[in-house]
Amino acid sequence: xxxxxxxxxxxxxxxxxxxFGDTAALADVSFAVEPGEIFGLIGPDGAGKTTLFRLxxxxxxPSAGRATVLGLDVVRGLWGLRRRLGYMPGRFSxxxxxxxxxxxxxxxxxxxxxxxxxxxxxxxxxxxxxPFRGRRAAALSGGMKQKLALCCALVHRPELLLLDxxxxxxxxxxxxxxxxxxxxxxxxxxxxxVSTPYMDEAGRCDRVALIHQGRLLAVDPPREIAAGFDxxxxxxxxxxxxAALAALRELPHxxxxxxFGATLHLVDxxxxxxxxxxxxxxxxxxxxxxxxxxxxxxxxxxxEDVFIARMGG
Amino acid sequence: xxxxxxxxAIRAVGLTRRFGDFTAVDRIGFEVAPGxxxxxxxxxxxxxxxxxxxLTGLLAPSEGTATVAGHDVATEAEAVKRAIGYMSQRFSxxxxxxxRENARxxxxxYDLPRREVEARFGELIGRLGLGEAADQRVAALPLGWxxxxxxxxxxxxxxRVVFLDEPTSGVDPVARRxxxxxxxxxxxxxxxxxxxxxxxxxxxxxDRVSILVAGRIVALGAPGELARRHGVGSxxxxxxxxxxxxxxxxx
Numbered sequence: 001x002x003x004x005x006x007x008x009x010x011x012x013x014x015x016x017x018x019x020f021g022d023t024a025a026l027a028d029v030s031f032a033v034e035p036g037e038i039f040g041l042i043g044p045d046g047a048g049k050t051t052l053f054r055l056x057x058x059x060x061x062p063s064a065g066r067a068t069v070l071g072l073d074v075v076r077g078l079w080g081l082r083r084r085l086g087y088m089p090g091r092f093s094x095x096x097x098x099x100x101x102x103x104x105x106x107x108x109x110x111x112x113x114x115x116x117x118x119x120x121x122x123x124x125x126x127x128x129x130x131p132f133r134g135r136r137a138a139a140l141s142g143g144m145k146q147k148l149a150l151c152c153a154l155v156h157r158p159e160l161l162l163l164d165x166x167x168x169x170x171x172x173x174x175x176x177x178x179x180x181x182x183x184x185x186x187x188x189x190x191x192x193x194v195s196t197p198y199m200d201e202a203g204r205c206d207r208v209a210l211i212h213q214g215r216l217l218a219v220d221p222p223r224e225i226a227a228g229f230d231x232x233x234x235x236x237x238x239x240x241x242x243a244a245l246a247a248l249r250e251l252p253h254x255x256x257x258x259x260f261g262a263t264l265h266l267v268d269x270x271x272x273x274x275x276x277x278x279x280x281x282x283x284x285x286x287x288x289x290x291x292x293x294x295x296x297x298x299x300x301x302x303x304e305d306v307f308i309a310r311m312g313g
Numbered sequence: 314x315x316x317x318x319x320x321x322a323i324r325a326v327g328l329t330r331r332f333g334d335f336t337a338v339d340r341i342g343f344e345v346a347p348g349x350x351x352x353x354x355x356x357x358x359x360x361x362x363x364x365x366x367x368l369t370g371l372l373a374p375s376e377g378t379a380t381v382a383g384h385d386v387a388t389e390a391e392a393v394k395r396a397i398g399y400m401s402q403r404f405s406x407x408x409x410x411x412x413r414e415n416a417r418x419x420x421x422x423y424d425l426p427r428r429e430v431e432a433r434f435g436e437l438i439g440r441l442g443l444g445e446a447a448d449q450r451v452a453a454l455p456l457g458w459x460x461x462x463x464x465x466x467x468x469x470x471x472x473r474v475v476f477l478d479e480p481t482s483g484v485d486p487v488a489r490r491x492x493x494x495x496x497x498x499x500x501x502x503x504x505x506x507x508x509x510x511x512x513x514x515x516x517x518x519x520d521r522v523s524i525l526v527a528g529r530i531v532a533l534g535a536p537g538e539l540a541r542r543h544g545v546g547s548x549x550x551x552x553x554x555x556x557x558x559x560x561x562x563x564x
Contacts (some may be wrong), residue, residue, distance in 0.1 A: 044485035045456045142357040169482060171356040172513050172549055173556050197483050198512060212485065241518075242497035258490040259497070262517035262536060304486050311487060 008071060010035045010160050010191040011056060015065030018051050025051040026214045028065070033193055033207075038186050040205030040222075041195040042303070048214040049195040050090055053164045056193070057087040070159055083111060086158030088149050090165040090195075096138035100129055100148055103137055104155060111156030118155050124184040125151040128177070143174025150181065161185065163194040167201065179204040199304040210307050217310040222303055229301030229309065231255065232275040234282055235263040238294040247289045251282065256308065265305060275299075320383060322347045322474045322505030323368060327377030330363050337363040339528035340377060345521075347473070350496055350506045352516045352536075354548070355525030356556040361509055364525070365476055368507070370394050382473040395423065398467035401478035405463030408452040412438070412462045415451065416469060423470040430469065437465035441491075457488025464495050468504075475499060477508040481515065493518055513549035522548060526556050 011033035018026040026048045033039040041049050054060040056069055058078040067074045072081050094103045101115070104126075108114050119126065129147050132140065137148060146166050153161060163182075167175040179201065182192055194205070202208045202222040210217040210225070218225050238244040241264060248257040248266050255269035268278045275298030286294040323345040330338040338360045345351040355361040366372035368381055370390030379386045382396035406415045413434060420430030438447050441461050446454055454462070460480055467475060477496070481489045493515070500506050500520075508519065516522050517536045524532040532539055532555060536548045545551045 044488075045483035047485075169479075169511065171359075171511055171556065172552050173356050175511070176553060199486060200512075200514060240501075242494070242501045245494060245497070258487075259493045259518055260490075261514035308486050308490075311485065 007035065009033055009068075011039075011067070011069050011193060013052075013056075013065065013067040016052070016055065016062055016067050017064030018048075018055060018060060019063045024214050026055070029211075029214075029216055030065075031209050031216060031219050033191060035191050036186065036189060037206040038182055038192045038194065038204065040202055040208040041193065041211055042197075042199060042202055042208050042307075043195075043211035044197050046213075047211045049211060050164055051214075052211075053087070053089075053162050053193075053195065057085060057162055058082060083156060084159050086153035086156070086161045088153040088161070088163045088166060090168065092145050092149065094137045094145070094149055094152060097136060099134050099136055100140070101133040103148060104152055107152040108155045113156060115155070118157065121157055121188075122151050122154050124181055125154060128181075141174075142170045143177065146170055146174070146178060147181070150178070154185070159191065161190055161192045161194075163192065165195050165197065167196055167198060175201070199302070199307060202303045208303070210303070210310065212307070212311050217307065225306050226301050226303055229306050230271060231309070232268040232270065232273050232278045233299050233301050233305060234266050234268075234275060234279045234296055235260065235299035236266060236282065236286070236294055236296050237263045238286070238291050240291070244286065244291055244294065247286060247291065248282065251285055253278075258308070260302075260304075263299075265299065267305070267309065320347075321345060321380075322349070323351075323379070323381050323507065325364075325368070325377070325379040328364065328367060328374055328379050329376035330360075330367060330372065331375045336528055338367065341523075341525070341528075341530045342377075343523055343530060343533060345474075345505045345507060347505050348500050348503045349521065350500045350508065350519045352519035352522035352548075353507050353509050353525070354513070354516055354522055354552060354556075355509075359525040359556065360528040361525055362478075365478060365507075365509070368393075369397060369399055369476055395470070396473050398470070398472035398475040399478075400460075400463050400467040400475070400480055402460070402480070402482045403478075406451045406459060406466065409450065411448045411450060412443075412454075412466070413447045415462075416466050419466050419469055425470055433469055434465070437468065438462070441465060441495075455488075457484040457491070460484055460492060461488065461495065464492060468499060472504060474505045474507070477506060479509055479511065481510060481512060489515075513547070513552055516548040516552070524552055524555055531555050 009032040014030050016029040055062055058074050058081055061075055070084050104115055125147055167178055207221050209219045245257055253268050253270050255267045257266050279296045279298050283296045321344040326342050327340045329340050367374050368379055370386050370393035373387055381393045384392040386393050416434040438444055446458055481492050496506050521535050523530045543551050
């Protein structure tokens with residue numbers, strides 16, 4: 001919502017850190033989420049995503065640094081913030097014995113409103129779960145549970161949605177539907193901070209932060225992150241992948257050789273070597289090792305290639 | 314088991330399971346060869362778990378038959394359980410035990426000699442480069458390590474078929490790939506691997522995949538060949554096209 005741009009970032013973290021005893025769950029995290037964007041926090045289990053969400057949702061107090069959400073400090077502004085946020089935790093936390101409609105009605109009532117009054121705001125999500133309004137939440141499929149939880153997080157008209165792994169464990173079809181819903185909500189002016197362990201979902205975000213072991217590895221639009229990969233990369237399609245992995249690792253300049261879907265990715269450590277030349281070397285090497293069917297071609301890096309490269313550093 | 318080398322590791326024929334008047338798995342048929350990596354795909358609620366419970370001898374079929382490692386899942390369930398390994402994210406290792414203790418417990422369940430358990434565990438953990446984790450409580454280990462260790466423990470008794478239910482869910486991208494290398498290595502040793510995943514780039518890493526929709530197999534074949542046959546660019550596109558979760562209403 002460009003009209004609100006003057007109001008400053010929706011979320012701003014500066015040197016944010018959180019320790020639990022000797023464990024630093026988050027360290028020196030700085031980033032800003034602009035109003036009206038979908039900002040993705042991407043990283044595996046244990047990276048610190050949930051801790052960051054709890055800090056921003058005012059459920060934890062930072063050990064270091066500071067964060068403001070909708071212009072309010074997450075520690076001092078706690079009570080003013082809560083009703084302006086929609087927080088969907090990573091673990092399903094609705095009432096399993098209540099029906100879809102009872103769960104939603106309850107959340108509406110807690111915030112002093114009703115489903116009826118919020119119908120327009122929740123419409124895109126509600127339309128998808130309304131056919132199951134009488135079903136107990138426990139009996140919903142994974143994708144439907146997440147849609148219900150999203151609906152409950154929306155029902156009090158929050159200005160910012162904090163969604164902690166809404167697509168985890170959900171099948172590919174439901175995942176797409178959830179992302180389509182988020183795009184709808186953003187089009188309606190909402191700001192969304194969402195986390196996911198699935199790197200291929202980065203493309204659904206305006207900007208992403210890659211997070212690993214409590215630290216941010218990168219913050220940028222997903223395309224720019226992928227384009228910033230600075231090593232030659234080739235993809236190898238070959239029938240005997242296991243043997244080919246070992247053969248490729250014999251190459252003196254191979255920095256990493258890893259399975260990537262249908263292919264194997266080889267990253268060459270010679271920054272300036274043209275990818276075509278690396279591909280030719282790999283082709284020759286594999287042919288000499290008897291991999292007659294190998295197809296080798298330069299490839300564009302994905303977010304995941306970048307993540308893996310930066311994890312190491 | 315008249316088993317020549319060509320006998321399938323898994324063979325399902327008209328395999329069906331009903332719960333009341335709901336048919337969770339509807340006459341599925343497929344074979345998995347020894348040494349093959351078979352991706353068993355399907356949306357939430359498509360019937361994957363029910364099918365896997367039948368194939369692992371935990372749930373009796375309502376109709377049809379299946380053999381796993383040459384044993385009939387209905388009449389030789391105990392032999393099936395001995396011949397297979399199983400791992401999922403929900404059930405992998407006991408968190409209050411160390412990986413080594415888990416291995417001993419598991420070896421005991423399979424009546425493996427203690428010395429063999431120690432030797433095999435040492436070998437597997439060495440290959441994973443996780444020697445330092447052997448004697449730490451599982452609860453204290455990162456998820457990626459835990460999953461690799463759970464995989465190693467599931468291989469302890471040299472099963473002929475391994476069932477992996479979302480083994481890579483939530484693990485970091487490097488550990489995810491290390492798990493896939495373990496899968497390749499296991500298959501290269503002749504073990505058949507049946508794997509489920511929601512990360513459909515992993516479907517492309519399988520030799521063949523099946524897509525289950527409302528209890529039925531609606532696509533079966535090598536990933537590249539399937540995509541070509543249906544005129545799509547990837548298994549994910551095909552999945553999204555086929556796997557509409559319309560059975561939601563029926564549950």
